[in-house]
Amino acid sequence: MFSTVVPYKNQHYSELKKDCLEHKKLFEDPEFPCTNSSLYYRTPLPGRVEWKRPAVIPNWKEQEWDPKHPEYYAGIFHFQFWIFGEWTDVVVDDRLPTINGKLIYCHSKSNNEFWSALLEKAYAKLSGCYESLNGGNTGDAVVDFSGAVNEPISLESGPYRTDPKAREKLFSDLMTVYDRGGIISCSITASPHERELRLPNGLVKGHAYSVTAVRRVRLGHGLLAFFKNDTITLIRMRNPWGKHEWNGAWSDSSEEWQKVGSMERSKMGVTVEDDGEFWMFFDDWCQNFTDTDVCRLMNTSVLSVQKSWCEGVCFSSWTKHTEPLRNRCGGCMNHRQTFLQNPQYVLDLQDEDELLVCLQQRDMKIHRPRGQGENLTIGFAIFKVELNRKYRMHDLITQQNVATSTYINARSVFLRKVLPKGRYVIIPSTFRPEVLGDFMLRVYTDKDCGCRELDLDKPRVRCWSSFVGYPQMVTQIYVHGAEGLENQDSNGGADPYVIISCESSSVQSRIQNDTRDPLFDVRAIFYRKKPNKPVTIQVWNSNAVKDQFMGQVVLPATLKDTAEPQKVSLKKKGGQTAEEMPGKISIRVVTSRELTAM
Structure with missing residues (x-):
């Protein structure tokens, strides 16, 4: 449904690049000019801004940069974002805002890597200007980049800090999401004056961390660890700054790692570096972080080994x-x-x-x-x-x-x-x-x-309605359940279900297995052309060969019905004078001449 890519502001990347190459010029985007309006709408920047083109473009194969043929470079890039249900292709030039020769906004640890700054520029263009990105939501950004479905979870107000079962279920859910390619982030709520405040435990408030692994880690060494099968739930995060890490239990150099064998540590990629990436015990993660965004990449492929939706x-x-x-x-x-x-x-x-x-x-x-x-x-x-x-x-x-x-x-x-x-x-x-x-x-x-x-409020009036009739009233039947039904098997039980019928329409409930006191919880609604025809509720027992009739209720379903719950005795077939059968059925009947009453 979302395979078509829509060019943003009708700018077609291939056409614009072709034009630039033919005229031997670098692209300058008229839709996102190098002016203050592209930078901010309210708060000016503290310094003189210069828009500069990168001298070196990394990942040249991906970025279409050929060092042997620089004439093929047109200073134009495009990125695709998932915007309100459709993939949108956003074109940008390579002029990036700097102050004193340094990039103002997003930048890589590597001085000659610019893909992140170019991606941010395309996102800023889509948002109106760079300042519009301030205070953005991490989950929303992931959705825009991937088309994922975001589930925000409050670790602070949810049960995860006090309920071990809820915490274990959350861990299993996160591990499943991560293993299926989902994107998870977490943060600590901060007031305006606390943003980017570093806590004594090394974590930073108001700062989005990306989750880079969710694992059950085997404790112990050698064969003993294999047979003992003791595990611990750990989660790994990365600070996008590339520095400042958690310094508590299971941090890079903590003594807890002595509980894990060297082979397991090597498999996990544990290093003692201030690279911004660190592990935490999942319980500590729930206690210290307040919010997490769980972005699921929903697999809708029919031919897939993973769960599909x-x-x-x-x-x-x-x-x-x-x-x-x-x-x-x-x-x-x-x-x-x-x-x-x-x-x-x-x-x-x-x-x-x-x-x-x-x-x-x-x-x-x-x-x-x-x-x-x-x-x-x-x-x-x-x-x-x-x-x-x-x-x-x-x-x-x-x-x-x-x-x-x-x-x-x-x-x-x-x-x-x-x-x-x-x-x-x-x-x-x-x-x-x-x-x-x-x-x-x-x-x-x-x-x-x-x-x-649902578009219609009631049945349409057709040209043939005057011949076949048009509904005169509407009736809703709710069957709550039954009690005291007749035994149907040697074990003294039954497998009952109900059929609610009116005129030529009927509704059947699910079969309730091995019970004489079933809970049906089924509703039906009928738009009745012939109000004098009653509503019939029949109870049947499900059998492998032939279902067995267990009794019925015939209801006139008139305007006199009070809409109050009522218990009615089951009867044999044959109208109001028919003999009673074992069991009663709990129902509620509502009828109105106003077809838009229910």
């Missing part, structure tokens, strides 16, 4: 309209009267599944020079709905809210949740109503979930 991507906007049914900016669930006016997306989980949801708004940094550029406060809620729902939700009371993300003024919001089989609706929203903006919703599941937007 099914991806669903939807684009839309929060837009305003005076007519409630057409309004799409209803705010969060605090605003119950308008929340369901937001865009709605339905998906089906075929089995119990781990659902990953990422809601992302457009990046706003480019608007900072105009005094704007702040992220909207966004989030989403997930509801378990009727198995046959085709139309938008209009009532919160009759639906089950199974998950709600945090609402935060971040560019993206992430939620990971294991949910049972069923149909679900995701409702993304801004925190306050009548706030406008664009968004992208990404959904990942083990099996294809068919994620799609």
Whole structure:
């Protein structure tokens, strides 16, 4: 879906380079000129800025520099960023801002290496100017560079410092993400006056560290270590400054390394150098860092030895309209009267599944020079709905809210949740109503979930509706469970399921194995053309050869239903006068003549 590359500001790299070579000139980018507007929008730099071209370009094969044919060099580079669902190709010239002959912004430890400065220039161009990059989010940058899905995790407010099981699960998750090519970073929250403050333990506050390894390390020496199988959880980080390291347990020269055999240390690449890279005990990492960004590179390839995901991507906007049914900016669930006016997306989980949801708004940094550029406060809620729902939700009371993300003024919001089989609706929203903006919703599941937007509020009126009929009322049936069902096997159990039918439509629940008191937790909704036809709920026992009828309930489902939970005795087939059968079923029935009531 994202294979097409879009040229930023319609600048085509190959055409621009060809033109420069034909005219024997070096490229000068008119879209990002060497002026103050490309540097800052508010805070001037302390010194005279000179834009200089690098005299030497490293990695010449990759950078298209041929020392034997310097005439092939045109002073133009291009970088691709993943911007709001599409790869964007950004062209820059090689003029870099300096003060006193030194690069002002990003630079390498090697004085003749400039790729990082050129990459930063392309990113600054995409953001409006260099100053717009200040205070950026590490996870957002990784997403822009890779198209990954970012999960921000708070180590400070989460359970990881006090709960060993939660900590162990987090370690396993991080190890899996890292082994699959994911990108992990971490930091220590800092107030404005604490930024870049070095702590006594060697760590720096307000500074992003990249995670370069996550490993279970074997303790001991020789064969004894192999048979004893004692391990410790370690994590390795790198300070991008290339210096200043953790000086606690498992730091480069700490005595803890004596517990690890020389072969294991060599395999881990342990060195005693102030190169900015160091190991930490995972428990210490959780205690000392406050935040981590876990960026997953989602493998959606069908032919893959690694775990692959099914991806669903939807684009839309929060837009305003005076007519409630057409309004799409209803705010969060605090605003119950308008929340369901937001865009709605339905998906089906075929089995119990781990659902990953990422809601992302457009990046706003480019608007900072105009005094704007702040992220909207966004989030989403997930509801378990009727198995046959085709139309938008209009009532919160009759639906089950199974998950709600945090609402935060971040560019993206992430939620990971294991949910049972069923149909679900995701409702993304801004925190306050009548706030406008664009968004992208990404959904990942083990099996294809068919994620799609619910556009219609009720069945369409067709030209043939006058002949075949149009719904007169809507009924929602919720079957909670049953109790005291008849024995169906020699062990005194049963494998029951329910079928809810109305007119020509029906919905079937999952089979509940080996129980006479099943919990069905199933909903169905029917748009009824013939209100006089009842709703039938039948209980069946699943068998290998032929399923066994266990009883039914026939409901008129009229406007008189109170919507209160009720227990009804099962009966044999044959209408209201039929004999009772063992067991009762717990249900709730809601009926309305207003088709947009539910």
